[in-house]
Amino acid sequence: MRLLDSRRLTGPGLLLDRAGAVLDLELTDAERDRVLAAWRAAAGQLLDAVGWRGETVAVRAFAGGASVAFTAPSDALYAASELNEAGWAWAQAELAGAPPPDLTALAHTLRATIAAERKPELLALRDAARERGVTFLHGEEQVSVGSGRGVRVWPDHAIPSPSAVDWTQVHDVPIALVTGSNGKTTTVRLLAAMAAAAGRVAGITSTEGVSVAGRLIDGGDYSGPSGARLLLRQPEVEMAILETARGGLLRRGLAVERAVVAVVTNVADDHLGEFGVQDVETLARTKLLVARAIGTDGRLVLNADDRVLVGAARELTQPIA
CATH class of the missing domain: 3.40.1190.10 (Mur-like, catalytic domain)
Known part of the structure; x- marks a missing residue:
């Protein structure tokens, strides 16, 4: 078994219908079921420990491997990737007969990582854009609402509150x-x-x-x-x-x-x-x-x-x- 990739999913994909974290694994057919069961158990405990109990966990198995994922707040996807990798390390340790990690200490570290990354102002602007049926984009250290002739763009460090946006000037182009x-x-x-x-x-x-x-x-x-x-x-x-x-x-x-x-x-x-x-x-x-x-x-x-x-x-x- 081998970890091939750890990545953020920023939009709907094959595994999830919204943002989350994904691991791509190389697995033999003989070990697949027990490895995936161990990851599910570890990831589930970690999600509970950081307060993400309502997130969706998904697995897609195929010949020679699997992709394992869970949804996560879109303003904490790097932290979500760290949690996913921690779940994988925990599963590996369990399968090797090694002692499990200190859940309290690990959860404390992950919660601190999440808190450092979170941007509630980002989610507030995203939700306001969705309510108005206009595009919301985040990336390249910028955030934007609307598109083309109707776009408004701000740097990551200066995200406005929804009430400060003149929504009459925001719209989408086809x-x-x-x-x-x-x-x-x-x-x-x-x-x-x-x-x-x-x-x-x-x-x-x-x-x-x-x-x-x-x-x-x-x-x-x-x-x-x-x-x-x-x-x-x-x-x-x-x-x-x-x-x-x-x-x-x-x-x-x-x-x-x-x-x-x-x-x-x-x-x-x-x-x-x-x-x-x-x-x-x-x-x-x-x-x-x-x-x-x-x-x-x-x-x-x-x-x-x-x-x-x-x-x-x-x-x-x-x-x-």
């Missing part, structure tokens, strides 16, 4: 998510060209960078959550088109909570094996995470010729085009 195994960047460019032809200022993210109305903001692979945040904080954007790669969805989760449309081009058997995604059916479920951002007035656009994608979409309730 957001489109584009994912799939092939054709993502091409689809993003096509949508941007359509928006430009209609006289709209379109911003895009892709594996080639972030640009607004054809002007490059920054080059590189921005098909993950950091690219989404960078683009949605550009105040000239009237429409945002976000390339949403499999890697970002699996590592960090969905970058935004709402979009007016999501496009899934296709599902092919590439990149299998990463993050425990070992078959195209699981890959299809990963790509279809973008559907969680679509409300009843939005649209999910799928490739009707892709048998696996169509089959996976039967479980969805979002409007499909």
Whole structure:
């Protein structure tokens, strides 16, 4: 057994429906059940000890390993990762026949770590944005509400109270998510060209960078959550088109909570094996995470010729085009 990765989940993913902490483990089939049982017991005790009794614990097992996770307050995800790692160390000690850790001392240390990280003002602003149905983003030492023409941005150290925000000036621009195994960047460019032809200022993210109305903001692979945040904080954007790669969805989760449309081009058997995604059916479920951002007035656009994608979409309730 071996710990492969410890990471924060900042949005909905395959394991959790909101922020949390995830461990990726390498396990043999013979040891999997007892290892996961030991981690569940240890993580459960630690969650109780720090006052996180209402959090959801999740396990996804697959050939050769597993991912173990729990939800956590989004302003304490580094501390949550430390708690998850402590639970793993406890499970390892138990399986090796070593004495358990001093729970009182360990809980004291973890509570102090949580207290040092917590930002109640961050959660207050997030909740106020959700109540008003506008985008909330946190990352790159900034916090923002709204998007594009309706965005307001503050540094991490100067988060305002909700009552200090002029919410009449905060709104969202239309957001489109584009994912799939092939054709993502091409689809993003096509949508941007359509928006430009209609006289709209379109911003895009892709594996080639972030640009607004054809002007490059920054080059590189921005098909993950950091690219989404960078683009949605550009105040000239009237429409945002976000390339949403499999890697970002699996590592960090969905970058935004709402979009007016999501496009899934296709599902092919590439990149299998990463993050425990070992078959195209699981890959299809990963790509279809973008559907969680679509409300009843939005649209999910799928490739009707892709048998696996169509089959996976039967479980969805979002409007499909």
